[in-house]
Amino acid sequence: MASKKIGKATVKFTNPPIIAGTGTIVGPMEGRGPLAKDIDVILPDLTFGEKTGERSERKLLEQAAQIAIERSGIDKGMIDYYIAGDLLNQIISASFSARQLAIPFIGVYGACSTCSMGTTLGGMIIDGGFADYVLVACSSHYQTAERQFRYPIELNIQHKATSQYTVTGAGALVLASSGNGPRVTWATTGRVIDLGVKDPYNLGAAMAPAACDTLLRHVADTGCAPDMYDLILTGDLGSLGSQLFAELAKDAGCNVGNNYNDCGLMIFDTKTQRVGSGASGCACAAVVTFGHVLKEMERGNLKKILLIATGALLSPLSFQQGESIPGVGHAIVIEL
């Protein structure tokens, strides 16, 4: 029997990977949100000096990675693996940033769940004794996501109340096999769940059941009840999805209380910033967790948190072909 396997697809790290450095960067709208002070770089505009949104997004990812490497205090050449993903077709932001970084590359796709899936893999690679340093990163960009998944922004299509607003930004962290800092102690990998939601303007509802499935499995496997965490975060369920998540969990006998929040409700001021049901995008959970939450841990306000980053695994083509929207949620525990 595998020694670090607890239950099914839950891992207890025996030599927990240390978060040695983080880097976060966002666009101007996120910079006007309530978490701005905890984010490393806030851009004055969405272009980042590039001609296309895709090039801007790639630069966001490279910049976040660069900051995380600098903060970790290690030389880029010491990093064994670069694990990255994004929302774009063929994850071109990640692949092209890997060309620039020249670190052996593992490309992943988990939609907006990428940051916790990447961190889980990075943790396994380090705890398994295969690497000393792993860089994990992901990105999203409002304009590239709108153009690819919905309509070019030039068409000025009206958003719906249940729509979510893609975060422009990137988050990166360097995991290390030794040193000081918060540690990734547990991980629960998500199953793909689909209860038949077909509305691509209501992704929170599509992802909530998967997030709940992962929470229940995590709690059962670890024996750690929801009230034992200072903070439980879902990735980007938004206002509707996070309500559904809490209700589904309650129905299953697992109450999440005041210690529960959703990254999609934190990065923008949802009352004044007109972002529909909240924020989304790979960068949403990454920036909130790698930026804000880890700084709250540094400040001594949080000691142990559970992140369940969530992904909606649709494509424009699967929607056009009448498919429903599968969701997934990957959980990681970070503690001091």
Next chain:
Amino acid sequence: MASKKIGKATVKFTNPPIIAGTGTIVGPMEGRGPLAKDIDVILPDLTFGEKTGERSERKLLEQAAQIAIERSGIDKGMIDYYIAGDLLNQIISASFSARQLAIPFIGVYGACSTCSMGTTLGGMIIDGGFADYVLVACSSHYQTAERQFRYPIELNIQHKATSQYTVTGAGALVLASSGNGPRVTWATTGRVIDLGVKDPYNLGAAMAPAACDTLLRHVADTGCAPDMYDLILTGDLGSLGSQLFAELAKDAGCNVGNNYNDCGLMIFDTKTQRVGSGASGCACAAVVTFGHVLKEMERGNLKKILLIATGALLSPLSFQQGESIPGVGHAIVIEL
């Protein structure tokens, strides 16, 4: 220092994962090729009874996974992780098959290098003590790939001499922490290399430098010279790309000899089957390796092989925006 890390991004598995079962399935054209006898299922047509190519491809993946699970002799419920990827936007074949399989899911994107990247990750998860069984799979489909990356087949666009023909098929394997069977003993993860090739009809040339970079790093890290392998396989470089690969390796002082072949030259009869420079697609390296090569090992004709599956990390959009084509190659060693 990490215990199983040799050099940079090369891994020596100390408890090498066992290949407990494989499953392969292909379309009719592959079924007329020289490796047909080693493939588990050959379909009479490309539809597999489905209305769209995308649904057919998903079914190929599910079927290959099913066969691999059956062959491994273990219950589906025992499998801890499902690692899968494909060429389609947002890897919908993999994600939707994960919904069907209901095994905790790690989605990866490495284009045609997916089979060795997934096997490397699966090997790390098992050797790291995180799982007892991991299912790895990938797929491609001629029609879905043509439509997405090039033109709908209904337009009957003429192929170029350097074009490659996407394999319709899927390959899957079950890795186990114990038991009998061939073992995955080493892995070298690739760096993304881009020497400026911009022609999407010549992907072999775009990927050859990355495959060579991985070979050189693998040989340096393991001390295992090319002539110590019974077979060295590249993923899908085709006739032009595999010549370039051999020349680049030779120039770097690393001769690959008669023990070298390319999966893209093996699955079709390139003289009679009109497939341009050869075969490509995630399923190419997967079906050749998980089907033919492992059966050759069973028959006692091969004892130790090196697979460097290769991926071209472009998207139609990156091409339209004038970008060159980054390549990657991931190496695994399989031995009896």
